[in-house]
Amino acid sequence: xxxxxxxxxxxxxxxxxxxxxxxxxxxxxxxxxxxxxxxxxxxxxxxxxxxxxxxxxxxxxxxxxxxxxxxxxxxxxxxxxxxxxxxxxxxxxxxxxxxxxxxxxxxxxxxxxxxxxxxxxxxxxxxxxxxxxxxxxxxxxxxxxxxxxxxxxxxxxxxxxxxxxxxxxxxxxxxxxxxxxxxxxxxxxxxxxxxxxxxxxxxxxxxxxxxxxxxxxxxxxxxxxxxxxxxxxxxxxxxxxxxxxxxxxxxxxxxxxxxxxxxxxxxxxxxxxxxxxxxxxxxxxxxxxxxxxxxxxxxxxxxxxxxxxxxxxxxxxxxxxxxxxxxxxxxxxxxxxxxxxxxxxxxxxxxxxxxxxxxxxxxxxxxxxxxxxxxxxxxxxxxxxxxxxxxxxxxxxxxxxxxxxxxxxxxxxxxxxxxxxxxxxxxxxxxxxxxxxxxxxxxxxxxxxxxxxxxxxxxxxxxxxxxxxxxxxxxxxxxxxxxxxxxxxxxxxxxxxxxxxxxxxxxxxxxxxxxxxxxxxxxxxxxxxxxxxxxxxxxxxxxxxxxxxxxxxxxxxxxxxxxxxx
Amino acid sequence: xxxxxxxxxxxxxxxxxxxxxxxxxxxxxxxxxxxxxxxxxxxxxxxxxxxxxxxxxxxxxxxxxxxxxxxxxxxxxxxxxxxxxxxxxxxxxxxxxxxxxxxxxxxxxxxxxxxxxxxxxxxxxxxxxxxxxxxxxxxxxxxxxxxxxxxxxxxxxxxxxxxxxxxxxxxxxxxxxxxxxxxxxxxxxxxxxxxxxxxxxxxxxxxxxxxxxxxxxxxxxxxxxxxxxxxxxxxxxxxxxxxxxxxxxxxxxxxxxxxxxxxxxxxxxxxxxxxxxxxxxxxxxxxxxxxxxxxxxxxxxxxxxxxxxxxxxxxxxxxxxxxxxxxxxxxxxxxxxxxxxxxxxxxxxxxxxxxxxxxxxxxxxxxxxxxxxxxxxxxxxxxxx
Numbered sequence: 001x002x003x004x005x006x007x008x009x010x011x012x013x014x015x016x017x018x019x020x021x022x023x024x025x026x027x028x029x030x031x032x033x034x035x036x037x038x039x040x041x042x043x044x045x046x047x048x049x050x051x052x053x054x055x056x057x058x059x060x061x062x063x064x065x066x067x068x069x070x071x072x073x074x075x076x077x078x079x080x081x082x083x084x085x086x087x088x089x090x091x092x093x094x095x096x097x098x099x100x101x102x103x104x105x106x107x108x109x110x111x112x113x114x115x116x117x118x119x120x121x122x123x124x125x126x127x128x129x130x131x132x133x134x135x136x137x138x139x140x141x142x143x144x145x146x147x148x149x150x151x152x153x154x155x156x157x158x159x160x161x162x163x164x165x166x167x168x169x170x171x172x173x174x175x176x177x178x179x180x181x182x183x184x185x186x187x188x189x190x191x192x193x194x195x196x197x198x199x200x201x202x203x204x205x206x207x208x209x210x211x212x213x214x215x216x217x218x219x220x221x222x223x224x225x226x227x228x229x230x231x232x233x234x235x236x237x238x239x240x241x242x243x244x245x246x247x248x249x250x251x252x253x254x255x256x257x258x259x260x261x262x263x264x265x266x267x268x269x270x271x272x273x274x275x276x277x278x279x280x281x282x283x284x285x286x287x288x289x290x291x292x293x294x295x296x297x298x299x300x301x302x303x304x305x306x307x308x309x310x311x312x313x314x315x316x317x318x319x320x321x322x323x324x325x326x327x328x329x330x331x332x333x334x335x336x337x338x339x340x341x342x343x344x345x346x347x348x349x350x351x352x353x354x355x356x357x358x359x360x361x362x363x364x365x366x367x368x369x370x371x372x373x374x375x376x377x378x379x380x381x382x383x384x385x386x387x388x389x390x391x392x393x394x395x396x397x398x399x400x401x402x403x404x405x406x407x408x409x410x411x412x413x414x415x416x417x418x419x420x421x422x423x424x425x426x427x428x429x430x431x432x433x434x435x436x437x438x439x440x441x442x443x444x445x446x447x448x449x450x451x452x453x454x455x456x457x458x459x460x461x462x463x464x465x466x467x468x469x470x471x472x473x474x475x476x477x478x479x480x481x482x483x484x485x486x487x488x489x490x491x492x493x494x495x496x497x498x499x500x501x502x503x504x505x506x507x508x509x510x511x512x513x514x515x516x517x518x519x520x521x522x523x524x525x526x527x528x529x530x531x532x533x534x535x536x537x538x539x540x541x542x543x544x545x546x547x548x549x550x551x552x553x554x555x556x557x558x559x560x561x562x563x564x565x566x
Numbered sequence: 567x568x569x570x571x572x573x574x575x576x577x578x579x580x581x582x583x584x585x586x587x588x589x590x591x592x593x594x595x596x597x598x599x600x601x602x603x604x605x606x607x608x609x610x611x612x613x614x615x616x617x618x619x620x621x622x623x624x625x626x627x628x629x630x631x632x633x634x635x636x637x638x639x640x641x642x643x644x645x646x647x648x649x650x651x652x653x654x655x656x657x658x659x660x661x662x663x664x665x666x667x668x669x670x671x672x673x674x675x676x677x678x679x680x681x682x683x684x685x686x687x688x689x690x691x692x693x694x695x696x697x698x699x700x701x702x703x704x705x706x707x708x709x710x711x712x713x714x715x716x717x718x719x720x721x722x723x724x725x726x727x728x729x730x731x732x733x734x735x736x737x738x739x740x741x742x743x744x745x746x747x748x749x750x751x752x753x754x755x756x757x758x759x760x761x762x763x764x765x766x767x768x769x770x771x772x773x774x775x776x777x778x779x780x781x782x783x784x785x786x787x788x789x790x791x792x793x794x795x796x797x798x799x800x801x802x803x804x805x806x807x808x809x810x811x812x813x814x815x816x817x818x819x820x821x822x823x824x825x826x827x828x829x830x831x832x833x834x835x836x837x838x839x840x841x842x843x844x845x846x847x848x849x850x851x852x853x854x855x856x857x858x859x860x861x862x863x864x865x866x867x868x869x870x871x872x873x874x875x876x877x878x879x880x881x882x883x884x885x886x887x888x889x890x891x892x893x894x895x896x897x898x899x900x901x902x903x904x905x906x907x908x909x910x911x912x913x914x915x916x917x918x919x920x921x922x923x924x925x926x927x928x929x930x931x932x933x934x935x936x937x938x939x940x941x942x943x944x945x946x947x948x949x950x951x
Binding site for chain 1: 725762772792
């Protein structure tokens with residue numbers, strides 16, 4: 001069979017016909033796309049981690065950059081959503097990992113570990129985000145907790161003039177007065193606050209209602225943000241709560257963190273089951289006291305973070321469940337013991353949890369010379385006009401503007417939430433709303449939408465686990481109990497390489513990595529690769545078979561039904 | 567046993583054959599009683615004795631698909647299967663042959679379900695009769711290793727896929743002393759496959775495209791002609807083996823058939839049992855002989871006509887059945903002798919289905935009944951009935 005110069009074969013009779021049909025022509029003329037009733041759309045979607053995160057960080061992209069060793073870039077991206085990554089990486093209950101799809105394979109990705117490592121790296125690197133040129137506009141932020149500091153930070157970066165007031169001498173709010181150093185080392189906190197408030201004028205020892213009035217602030221500024229938190233202790237309603245040896249939890253923590261010695265008392269009873277209760281118990285344990293936590297429901301119902309409860313138990317805090325305080329037993333104006341009654345689960349309350357119901361004649365007495373009441377906090381409503389409040393909290397609309405136009409609110413004073421991440425998220429949202437109102441470019445309210453991602457939350461059903469080699473999660477190590485009672489950080493931070501190794505495990509749910517699976521698997525070569533990570537269907541040839549969607553390991557491609565007229 | 571001999575099961579022999587022939591791609595899916603072929607190959611790959619790319623696939627259909635793709639690139643492709651697995655490959659068995667690809671497959675004969683069985687009979691491989699594959703039925707483990715190596719040479723020389731068949735358990739799981747040829751002894755016998763339809767990334771082409779009827783028919787005629795060519799290559803390879811190793815059969819094997827009045831025609835391991843019976847009969851002065859059909863496709867019409875010329879009667883013993891017709895070798899042999907002047911009377915018997923033992927007693931019964939004048943029936947006689 002003679003071969004032509006262009007590689008084709010020439011035959012002039014059936015005898016010379018090759019035994020196999022080989023077509024050297026193109027089949028591109030065949031517009032098989034006319035058959036389709038469905039069409040793949042290549043678009044990033046929402047990973048479950050971002051969906052779970054109040055700050056809606058672009059976690060997948062952060063992890064990708066970190067895995068590539070581009071920690072600085074990962075950090076810049078992170079800071080665009082959260083100015084305090086070294087902090088949240090340590091203190092956040094990490095709802096991001098709760099629905100991490102890798103949890104159904106070989107263990108969730110250590111997102112908070114990576115976040116803290118990136119945060120630490122940014123600190124040691126001395127990185128500061130760029131500020132836009134100064135624009136006209138002056139904003140007052142009252143309350144320098146995570147919500148207020150976040151808003152002040154982003155408004156200052158937007159070029160506005162920002163004054164941040166706080167009742168304390170130093171900024172930080174609950175991060176400084178509430179969270180103990182063994183959970184949040186002060187060098188990390190201080191460095192992050194310094195960076196966040198670099199372009200912000202901070203004025204301490206100014207309390208709302210005492211030194212500052214909302215009306216005046218409003219007149220003197222283009223916008224005002226109230227982020228005063230909630231600090232007033234919720235009393236137990238027992239007689240003698242003001243006696244010697246009885247302390248409120250947040251007040252006690254604030255004193256301890258200011259460097260005051262712990263109040264006297266060897267046998268400590270902490271009443272409550274939230275993070276404040278755990279922080280008090282563990283802080284007093286570190287001061288050499290014997291500590292019991294008494295909670296009215298069971299351990300699983302405690303509002304405290306699971307890690308905190310576990311660590312408290314490891315360290316030797318005793319937890320007594322299903323007990324209600326009945327009376328403080330005093331001697332010479334000081335507490336000497338406390339009487340409890342046992343409880344059992346009753347009908348569910350408004351939170352859906354069983355209401356503790358006292359068991360008759362089950363009373364017992366616990367000797368205690370220091371009682372810490374940590375049964376929750378309420379808003380100190382003093383500085384607010386009644387019309388601004390609803391249900392004991394500041395009321396705000398969807399943009400977080402209060403009923404006083406030009407005044408916004410963020411954080412715990414709004415009620416709900418209560419985590420640092422939620423406060424930061426609200427701070428960023430409010431900053432965006434205020435910037436918009438003042439006509440300047442503020443922080444991006446939705447980072448994923450800004451890079452074109454859709455709103456589909458990618459669950460495990462969209463992941464093709466067989467494309468991912470098993471890489472077991474490495475749990476972050478903790479310092480042994482004896483050493484940690486010395487006061488140092490409990491969890492060992494991830495080193496650079498460990499953070500990258502943890503980040504590599506990210507499945508990039510709903511986020512195209514340019515893996516080329518769609519391109520390779522398309523039987524009709526109808527997936528067009530424009531650039532790495534940028535694909536589209538050649539609609540003239542795509543039959544809508546959906547193989548590209550089935551073979552996308554991470555749900556970054558969906559099949560759209562074109563309907564009857566497709 | 568000489569130093570170059572090893573004690574090998576039939577399955578190990580098949581694996582060693584593929585390794586020595588230089589299989590470059592092995593794609594396979596496990597099924598009893600074939601599994602130890604691909605297990606042994608996996609081990610040979612692991613130990614570096616075979617350099618093959620070993621692809622674990624999710625079904626036999628995919629195994630054959632992978633072999634077809636590999637063969638298209640010119641890689642020596644090998645797979646192994648059995649019964650239901652072979653049936654699952656069926657669609658692509660046609661493809662491999664009509665695409666004229668040199669794929670080599672070892673099939674361990676196993677009865678088809680239901681009536682679940684893992685024992686031997688030939689209905690699985692004979693169901694692939696019309697796909698265009700060459701089929702070689704082995705009598706012992708030595709022939710397994712030799713046939714697998716020859717299959718690679720045969721496939722490359724004819725652009726036809728080759729199936730090497732061995733009996734479940736009788737060979738697959740029974741060890742015999744086997745001489746494994748060295749790589750350098752056999753590799754030069756296996757040419758590079760460079761057909762014009764080999765995939766060439768510098769010359770993109772669509773393969774298996776639409777063909778008009780006249781051209782299609784011509785291509786099928788060429789497939790058929792290739793089998794005639796293959797018969798010559800098989801004999802050529804057999805001659806090479808006899809010269810180099812002093813062993814081995816070609817299309818058929820005759821055993822004491824010269825001057826025989828009665829000749830038993832059978833295949834695979836029944837033939838080695840039959841040799842004992844033929845020896846007994848010859849010792850008693852009964853002029854009986856044996857012809858073993860080693861290659862079923864291409865069917866060795868000329869060789870059989872020659873070997874059976876002069877016999878009074880031929881007794882075909884089939885371990886298979888084409889339901890509604892007869893034993894398949896019986897059917898084929900009658901067709902081969904049809905119209906031959908003075909052709910012998912042909913008797914057909916069926917025995918050994920589903921792995922039922924075929925002993926010297928069984929073979930003696932078949933020959934005895936024919937020699938005593940039992941009339942042949944067109945649908946074969948079931949010996950156990």
